[in-house]
Amino acid sequence: MIQTSSARPNFVERQLLVRMRNESFLEETSFTETYGATVAEDLTPPNEMHQIAEGGKLVLLELRPGQNTKAMQRLISLDPRVDYVELNHSFSLDEGEQNLPNDLQGELWGLHNTGQNGGTADADIDAPEAWAIHSGRADAPIVAVIDTGVDYNHPDLKDNIWVNQGEIPGNGKDDDGNGVVDDVYGFNAFDKTGNPMDRHSHGTHCAGTIAGVGNNGQGMVGVNQRARVMPIKIFDNSGSTNAAAIIRGINYATKMGARVTSNSWGGGESNKAILDAFRSSPALHIMAAGNKGENTDTKPHYPSSYEMANNVSVAASDRNDEKPGFSSYGPKSVDIAAPGKEIFSTLPDGKYGYKSGTSMATPHVSGVAALVTSLYPNISNEELKARLLDGADHLANWQGLIAEGRRLNAHGALTYQAH
Ligand SMILES: [Ca+2]
Ligand SMILES: [Ca+2]
Ligand SMILES: [Ca+2]
Numbered sequence: 392m393i394q395t396s397s398a399r400p401n402f403v404e405r406q407l408l409v410r411m412r413n414e415s416f417l418e419e420t421s422f423t424e425t426y427g428a429t430v431a432e433d434l435t436p437p438n439e440m441h442q443i444a445e446g447g448k449l450v451l452l453e454l455r456p457g458q459n460t461k462a463m464q465r466l467i468s469l470d471p472r473v474d475y476v477e478l479n480h481s482f483s484l485d486e487g488e489q490n491l492p493n494d495l496q497g498e499l500w501g502l503h504n505t506g507q508n509g510g511t512a513d514a515d516i517d518a519p520e521a522w523a524i525h526s527g528r529a530d531a532p533i534v535a536v537i538d539t540g541v542d543y544n545h546p547d548l549k550d551n552i553w554v555n556q557g558e559i560p561g562n563g564k565d566d567d568g569n570g571v572v573d574d575v576y577g578f579n580a581f582d583k584t585g586n587p588m589d590r591h592s593h594g595t596h597c598a599g600t601i602a603g604v605g606n607n608g609q610g611m612v613g614v615n616q617r618a619r620v621m622p623i624k625i626f627d628n629s630g631s632t633n634a635a636a637i638i639r640g641i642n643y644a645t646k647m648g649a650r651v652t653s654n655s656w657g658g659g660e661s662n663k664a665i666l667d668a669f670r671s672s673p674a675l676h677i678m679a680a681g682n683k684g685e686n687t688d689t690k691p692h693y694p695s696s697y698e699m700a701n702n703v704s705v706a707a708s709d710r711n712d713e714k715p716g717f718s719s720y721g722p723k724s725v726d727i728a729a730p731g732k733e734i735f736s737t738l739p740d741g742k743y744g745y746k747s748g749t750s751m752a753t754p755h756v757s758g759v760a761a762l763v764t765s766l767y768p769n770i771s772n773e774e775l776k777a778r779l780l781d782g783a784d785h786l787a788n789w790q791g792l793i794a795e796g797r798r799l800n801a802h803g804a805l806t807y808q809a810h
């Protein structure tokens with residue numbers, strides 16, 4: 392776990408370096424018993440050059456849980472048997488010090504949970520640890536958000552929105568010949584226009600979790616600090632749609648080269664034509680498991696329950712790594728859990744706010760998938776999926792609820808190696 396810089400002490404808690412006066416430190420046992428501490432290590436320098444004063448051992452003392460390190464330093468330094476007591480100070484390479492983005496707000500427990508607001512420390516996806524390796528790039532493989540559209544002008548999204556380089560904006564022509572006029576920032580598959588602006592809020596919230604612009608001094612940060620998000624609007628402004636609009640949207644993602652698609656929607660009937668659209672795409676499709684609190688092994692939820700090689704079904708976890716009641720589950724049909732309750736992200740018109748649902752868990756997984764493809768652009772779907780699933784944290788309380796009790800871990804996904 393990484394502490395934010397303001398909270399991080401510059402020494403190792405509950406450890407002290409104690410230099411004894413007596414050469415032999417014969418009374419080691421009685422000394423440690425006095426303070427309820429233990430000797431973790433003898434660090435006495437050999438002193439072969441006799442350049443330091445003769446004295447007793449230098450030991451690394453381990454204090455008991457609950458003992459205050461600095462108070463114990465003061466107390467032990469008064470002991471006549473002791474020459475001096477130092478803190479076990481922390482040091483880091485100047486250039487290697489990890490810089491957390493200035494917009495990693497405390498609200499973003501899913502990325503970095505320090506136990507804020509009644510949560511459990513480290514019930515999160517270890518985003519800072521992942522960012523120490525890779526935080527995304529402006530020319531990363533494309534991640535499509537298939538949803539209610541995205542506010543592509545949002546100041547915390549604008550720089551991470553995919554731009555169709557083949558399209559000249561606003562000239563009323565389909566310059567790149569892909570069948571859509573003026574589709575500069577994505578596609579409105581519902582209205583069949585080039586404008587995927589979000590008038591609902593759901594899609595903009597999902598996009599922020601995937602790729603809210605990092606370290607720009609405002610708002611929030613997504614799983615990717617830099618990325619290329621392709622907005623694909625398949626719903627009308629009230630959140631309704633039909634199979635044709637969905638297929639149109641998936642086909643656009645395929646045609647325009649999306650590497651990952653994020654699908655925070657579902658329910659309704661199984662539809663072979665939608666399944667074929669997904670199967671025809673070379674992308675990895677991340678799909679919400681649903682919010683009815685049901686076992687989708689016995690009550691299938693589409694598209695997350697489709698039998699496909701290239702999809703991942705996602706349940707929601709909360710800030711204590713528990714399953715919220717609303718999240719559907721399924722030991723066979725749900726692949727992984729991810730933060731999906733009280734999620735802070737972007738909203739249209741430059742706003743921010745909270746939403747809950749497997750809809751919010753899904754973009755965490757899509758975001759990590761995008762981050763992995765950004766670092767490893769030639770990765771296969773099979774390996775990408777293995778990194779997401781096998782690089783996750785295995786949690787006892789999720790065993791039997793979803794496959795292998797896994798909760799997403801971004802650092803694990805970047806570092807996982809198949810054995
Ligand atoms: Ca963590
Ligand atoms: Ca076009
Ligand atoms: Ca045009």
Ligand SMILES: [Ca+2]
Pocket residue numbers: 494547603604605606607608609610611612
């Ligand atoms: Ca930001």
